[in-house]
Amino acid sequence: MTISLSDIVNLNEYPIHDLNSKIYKELTAYCKNELDTIGCCVLSNFVQPNSINKMLNEINSKRSQVYWSDESHNPYFTKKDSSFPNNHPINSFGDRNNGYLNGDLIPEDSDLNILYHREELKDLVSNCLDIKPLFHWADPLAKNVYNCMDPGNYFPWHFDSNEFTLSILIQKADEGGNFEYVPNLRKPNDENFEGVKRVLDGDRENVRVLELEVGDLQIFKGRYSMHRVSKVEGKTTRYIALPTYTLDGWRVNTPEHARVVYGKVLPIHYERNVERADSLKD
Template identity: 40%
Template structure:
């Protein structure tokens, strides 16, 4: 199959040229196969906070996405810093064993949405109505929205050998991602399902994981190129282990929200992407927290 060059289209209801619709008939919302798939995803998310759809892309589309990702990697903004799981500053008033005082090395590499061409495979997937409809169904939502954030709605995460993402939470309740290039070794996704909740941080349990005292609560997933993952990362502590070998780990991250107009936090945006926009400055002034969690 020769892939045509199409621009990202928010009204797109059929991604059959790039998505493996034999397994994932996103174009047919009334299909019994799709209904069964959605039910299975909901069950996995409820049980473990994660659902992985293998071989989501057609082989030709995956090859193109891989090549596009390699070209985009040249635009990556890298930053290295010590962070805790909450992206907060140190508080000497707390015990030295408190997870808020456990700081880990984080090397972040991201290509932001404004740098990803409109005809890129990942951009077409992110904005398509077919994709948003499918994600909403899997999450049990009536509808999901693209981020209004000009940088963070769609990003490519780039992890060269020797880099890792330490334990952290997502600011959004859920995230959707797709690996486009697998590293030679390492780069596993590890997470602790629902280790905290809106009712409490569970600092004791989180501390044992962050300090390396236990692996009992940790689930491990080794993703492959073309795998789509739905993940509830607001309440599940997670990390990506250190990448090894000669090949970078590339993952597209599709950020959707349960309400329109979501824009990332100012300081976290500055840390991750090295810059902020006027939209971030305005959003910070209007900020009203949805819950009492630290980050």
């Protein structure tokens, strides 16, 4: 059975196939303004409820293949560095517990993969960010995953290695499991360690909290906006899909990052382990 875009996306509200329509232009202008001012945008009820159910069934049927980790890491997923003081962000480690159903385990014909590979979605993200060209992340593990957080799990402050991430909430926690972020905390060639340290020390001044609902689509700049997921409370596991985009269609995670977060290192992680063009950590 062929799956059409309208089976997955609420095209009535979000006609992402109709790039010349007035509503498309209004939508992308709205998103661009949100991304410029508050570093992210949320499109409510973007994914059809039936498609969300299929994604949830997919996760449940593959739960035994989820890579669960219980690790400690700094915001950059790098190692401790004794050339920096102990209280420097590079030496500030937080405990993370979560699981990923990695990208290489999600079938080609999954609704999530079909959506991710549709040009309409990439065009939407590209138009909302006003960035061209934009690439699917070349990292086979990280490019498009389900993040799984059981009750009690917490995902500490960090920056992503890829520039832009979408998130689609598949199952909401009873409580907690909120996405928190600080818009544009660092930028290319400027780590802003002082600002990062203030947030790690508990300063909430620029922290924004998003309570997403199932089916919502969020676009955020994870390489520049430090973010975390607050502790999941209650009895229900939080599941969220994370399709990703980059400015560079070649680069992948470092071997260290792949091992710590996704549980394995592939040859491509060694082959493409080069300095970042933006000089930012990881």
